[in-house]
Amino acid sequence: MLFCSLGRATLRKMALSAQQISRWLNSSKLSSFMTALQLRRRFQRPETTLSCGVFAQPRVSSEGCFLQWGFRTYRTSSLWNSSKSADSSRQEINCAQSTLLPSVNEPSQRTPKIPSLDSELSLEGLDDVPPLSPLQPISDDEAVQIIAGPPLPPSSVTLRDYVDHSETLRKLVLLGVDLSKIEKHPDAANLLLRLDFERDIKQMLLFLKDLGIEDTQLGPLLTKNYAIFSEDLENLKTRVAYLQSKNFSKVDIAQMVRNAPFLLSFSVERLDNRLGFFQKELELSVKKTRDLVIRLPRLLTGSLEPVKENMKVFRLELGFQQNEIQHMITKIPKMLTANKRKLTETFDYVHNVMCVPHRVVVRSPQVFNTRLFKVKERHLFLAYLGRAQYDPTKPNYISLDNLVSVPDGIFCEAMAKASVRDFEKFLKTL
């Protein structure tokens, strides 16, 4: 079914920048939606021409796991530029560029007679240029220059199909971005396909490098926070300036962004609220809050509800005083986001079965950061040998920190004074 796709083309030209695309994508309810892909080289007679294309309606997938391309099928042919070297980046599929004039990408050797998008689609152009039939004979030179490759799949679940044809994707892979993880999010994958490396992505990468993030760390960061490409560079700069105004050094900010990739996607108000929350809730000084946040920046990006609940658990269920909680938190910040069931189980075992009082637990909060089975196995072994002594005032004292953090060999040798084989035999009797 052939029909003139004039109106569609003009509409398509409206969707311009990647940012607008991403905002539109985010606001739409359907998770994957792509407008037309255009892979075309337009030619005039006598080289090759193309007739009106068939425009398919943009397909919408309800399952949301497809990269959808509304496609335009042509009797396509592409002109090889013999001056350019043969490398795999020839057939660039670049959605952002595709909406613009193809003359941007054209090599200088092309004749200036090659029309632009507008004139080709204008009505007088269609009248003047009669369509070329495929049965019309052409010279051998022209024939050699026609490359009729199989078209790219219009929709796919994976970026593997497009990686060899997209310069952006190729450069991202060489940077270390894990495309296999990003393609699980169709919005992100579509966005990446439409972005242009030189225009959009390069600015972002330069900004991140200015922050102090190493080249090798860019890949994992972008894999996690692929949405950073749709952020405004100005906003990011404002947020970094805000953090610097709060006396975070450049090195600290780089470390925080590395450990919490989503940090810069949070607005200034949100960051401010969170910093304020931690200062109020934990009743720590400004410097200590800063150190805490630098050590565990995901406190700023995660939800605050688990932190509030954990504070209540420490105070009410486990019975620690505020200064004890502060001490433990500054040593092991992870306790704020730990699972509260695991916290209570561990404390129950340490306090009631191992009979360790609060003040000794406060001095070695590392027990809350280890798996419970490890604590149980080692304690039972020491109890079997008669060496389970956790009171600092008495002789042969074993500190809880040492109990849980040393590897098996050192534990058996130094604390249990037995061999690892004995420990294994004991474990098989439990």
Added chain:
Amino acid sequence: MAAPIGSTIFGGGTIQHFRPSSAVQRTEAARASGMGSAGLARLQGLFAVYKPPGLKWKHLRDTVELQLLKGLNAGKPPAPQQRVRFLLGPVEGSEEKELTLTATRVPSLIDHPLVRGLAFTSLKVGVGHRLDSQASGVLVLGVGHGRGLLTDMYNAHLTKNYTVRGVLGKATDDFCEDGRLVEKTTYDHVTREKLNRILAVIQGSHQKALVTYSNLDLQTQEAYEMAVSGVIRPMNKSPMLITGIRCLQFAPPEFLLEVQCMHETQKQLRRLVHEIGLELKSTAVCTQVRRTRDGFFTLDDALLRTQWDLPSIQDAIQAAAPRVAAELKKSLRPWLGTQEPPGPGQPWDSERPRSALGPESHVGH
């Protein structure tokens, strides 16, 4: 639609682009990646792990699967793939600017690890006779072709050995120590002789049941010989049957039993402790159920938590493979009178004196 332009215009051959396959193959099939395929080839068979108490068998199975996948994915990535493309290039030694197509290899990123993802994303690991959350002990797992052997092991109806620890003086609703307390009693009158007498009665009654459920006609000579040598056991579904039970330690209120049984669940073993308490005119709860042998896998074959990784499991499979094959062949073969009787099921009362032995010293068969 566009006809393939090449074939109609060119007199001779056609232009073809060799596009790499776009099919996504995320299967557990071995890829040509250093360790991956070789690792998977050695990962077919049965092995035993020691399940610690408090861990659900499903979580254990998932943990083992994750560790195996980690080991398999750690192999070196494949060589970078290339594709063949026909590209225009100037002919050498020609005066004019003639362009011809030449076949060239261009690097392709199709099989780059960051594009393709992990080579192995799932691995099917089967579980043999399950252990519930509170119980511990030998748990047989099968991976790859070993999963079929799990069915064979089940059909062989081999016995299992347990050590069961009980405490006299109280009774709870789920027969465990931390259940809801139902009754408390005294136990001063309980002696070792009384306990042994009750265990003998239990064993005798289960002996009768063994013969009944094995569907043998005892009037035949074959069946008589089997019964005499004590290898009768049911080879199809039956309720829990105890082929042997004895007391290893008795220090009131605690006592330790060793039970050799088949078609059991751990809950039934705890109920057994409860019933022994009732028979002794007292009450008892069970504090520990530990499996020391499952068929032909013993405690020595069981892997501890620190050994749940790819190399140790591969070694365990290799070590157990000959024994597994021999035992399964023997168990599934019909027993003829003149042959050596099949192993599992022999009560050890008739064989060795009932002296005080350590819990691990008996390796039944």
